Amino acid sequence: MYDDVLDLYADADRRLPDVDPHGRLMILSCGIALHHARVSLAAAGYEPAVDRMPDAGQPSLLARIRDRRARPATEERLAAYRSMRLRHTDRRLFADGMPVPDEVLTQLRVAAEAEGARLHPLQQQDVVYLGYAAQGAHTVGAHDARAAAELHRWTHRGADAPDGVPVGTVAGAADRPVPLRDFGLGDEAALPPGTGDDTDAVYLVVATVSDEPVDWLVAGEATSAVWLTATTQGLVGSPMSDVIEIPGARALVRSLLQPPGQPQLVLRFGLAQTAEPPVSPRRPASDTVTVTERRTIGEGV
Structure with a gap:
């Protein structure tokens, strides 16, 4: 049939x-x-x-x-x-003094494992190295003219475009433990970052044992399962793909994983500030x- x-x-x-x-x-x-x-x-x-x-x-x-x-x-x-209808990307600083409970992290890990992937919450000392990876990815990306041009097109799709990353969803510069990609927007980034400091953010690496296209597909399913579970628990988050796109940054992230694995995406979660941010089109x-x-x-x- x-x-x-x-x-x-x-x-x-x-x-x-x-x-x-x-x-x-x-x-x-x-x-x-x-x-x-x-x-x-x-x-x-x-x-x-x-x-x-x-x-x-x-x-x-x-x-x-x-x-x-x-x-x-x-x-x-x-x-x-x-x-599914509630979840969205929030690149602003997360609220202070509101860490993600351990029992919620356990739920997120279980959600990833049910999809055949692993979820690695980074410890505080590892977050420092994730920050180095993000800074390195930003430096390399800024010197890649072709990739920068692609991102510029993706962030300047027009007000009526059904996709892309509008400048109003990208947070402006802020002091963070791990810098977020600004998509090359610089001062064009139009979303106020807020008053938090991201010290209570959790950084989770979605990883697989192997690194074939089917593993990338499974990692996507796990990412969705984790994100939907996080949403039901009142968390908001943003993906960090730049540390996966740049080989040197990805190698550094890989070195943080125990047991060893292939990092496919980094997710950042925390408690939202009060106002809802603008959402990207679908x-x-x-x-x-x-x-x-x-x-x-x-x-x-």
Whole structure:
């Protein structure tokens, strides 16, 4: 049967070739979309079965989802579905004096492991080295004219663009333990960073044992699971991909992992300030989903 099949394809035309030369982040983002699809199906009462990388002759076909059977949605699944609509990136400084509880970190780690990945919370002494990695990534990126041009296009998509990173979602300069990417905006970054200091932020490395495209996909699913769990616990966060994009920075992050693993993304979480920040636009479903006579084909972002 094909009527109940969802195929997920990577859209290579949307990859940033200089920022993401191997397609790691493109496939990871598709993994996030895959997990979101699974969460949506589960909330609707279905039990999705996933076949990852199902056809070696079609490398852009990343996953195939089938609905095996219906089952009542649990409150946990419904909460995950609701958090999909609430979660967003917050690059501002996090509130002071409000550390993330250990029991919440345990929930985040369990969420990642359920997806076949590992989640490594960095200890305070390791955060110092993550700061070095971020500073190094910023320096290298600033001297890569082609990558800088790609980021400029991505942050200047226009007010009506359905994607990109608007300047209003990028926090201005602030004194932080780990500097965040400014996307080359400098003084153009329009989001006030706030009054916190990020000393209570937690930095989590999403890692896998191997480093193949299927691992990048799984890392994306784990990232989604962690982020949705964090949202249900009242946390906000932002991804740090620059320390993965730059080989030297990634090697430094890899050296922090025990047990050893392959870092795929760094996540930063904490307690939000009171006001909601501006949100980045999201592409409408009509841009990414094509319904055919026999099956539904979804394109990754």
